[in-house]
Amino acid sequence: xxxxxxxxxxxxxxxxxxxxxxxxxxxxxxxxxxxxxxxxxxxxxxxxxxxxxxxxxxxxxxxxxxxxxxxxxxxxxxxxxxxxxxxxxxxxxxxxxxxxxxxxxxxxxxxxxxxxxxxxxxxxxxxxxxxxxxxxxxxxxxxxxxxxxxxxxxxxxxxxxxxxxxxxxxxxxxxxxxxxxxxxxxxxxxxxxxxxxxxxxxxxxxxxxxxxxxxxxxxxxxxxxxxxxxxxxxxxxxxxxxx
Numbered sequence: 001x002x003x004x005x006x007x008x009x010x011x012x013x014x015x016x017x018x019x020x021x022x023x024x025x026x027x028x029x030x031x032x033x034x035x036x037x038x039x040x041x042x043x044x045x046x047x048x049x050x051x052x053x054x055x056x057x058x059x060x061x062x063x064x065x066x067x068x069x070x071x072x073x074x075x076x077x078x079x080x081x082x083x084x085x086x087x088x089x090x091x092x093x094x095x096x097x098x099x100x101x102x103x104x105x106x107x108x109x110x111x112x113x114x115x116x117x118x119x120x121x122x123x124x125x126x127x128x129x130x131x132x133x134x135x136x137x138x139x140x141x142x143x144x145x146x147x148x149x150x151x152x153x154x155x156x157x158x159x160x161x162x163x164x165x166x167x168x169x170x171x172x173x174x175x176x177x178x179x180x181x182x183x184x185x186x187x188x189x190x191x192x193x194x195x196x197x198x199x200x201x202x203x204x205x206x207x208x209x210x211x212x213x214x215x216x217x218x219x220x221x222x223x224x225x226x227x228x229x230x231x232x233x234x235x236x237x238x239x240x241x242x243x
Contacts, residue, residue, distance in 0.1 A: 041211050044223045049204050055092040056200050075179045086172045093165050096203050098229040100158045103210050110213045116149040126191035132163050157203050168192045
């Protein structure tokens with residue numbers, strides 16, 4: 001019963017965060033991330049960026065709650081909080097993967113040079129993300145034109161999201177079965193979240209970069225795809241819990 005009450009509290013916090021951030025969707029732009037976009041592009045960028053940032057914040061809050069319960073030696077409560085975090089991770093993963101899919105579809109039709117930002121291996125903390133990203137850092141030196149390098153960056157973000165999600169789910173399953181409180185397992189959870197947060201931020205930067213390269217006509221078509229993705233994410237977000 002206690003973990004159910006805790007889950008409902010976290011769900012209430014999630015809804016509150018979502019509503020607070022949604023209040024600014026059509027108002028102020030999202031800081032420097034959207035400051036370089038012209039007005040009509042900010043209107044395309046802001047809603048999905050706010051959704052991803054909201055789910056990232058909820059995931060972080062939920063995991064912090066789990067770590068707090070572990071430090072208080074309430075291991076069952078800790079892993080119940082991790083169970084909630086796993087569900088939030090999956091919602092965030094669906095948004096990130098969906099956005100990366102949209103960007104991949106629109107990249108070939110972009111008729112200008114697309115600026116490319118490297119994703120450094122050293123910025124990742126988990127071993128699985130470092131190992132996976134290392135290959136792409138090597139391949140980045142092979143490509144000399146912007147579109148192939150940008151496509152490589154999208155593949156890195158997509159595939160690293162998949163690897164991290166698989167490892168996070170595996171660690172959660174192991175821990176919930178045994179109520180593992182070891183430093184090694186909880187450090188992995190911490191590193192996985194850090195790297196997923198990094199992936200989400202890099203995905204938004206890629207989104208902003210490619211969006212700025214779109215013609216007004218293409219931007220409107222892209223906006224329809226993003227709206228469908230956002231509506232799907234919201235349906236998942238507000239679905240009732242399985243009690």
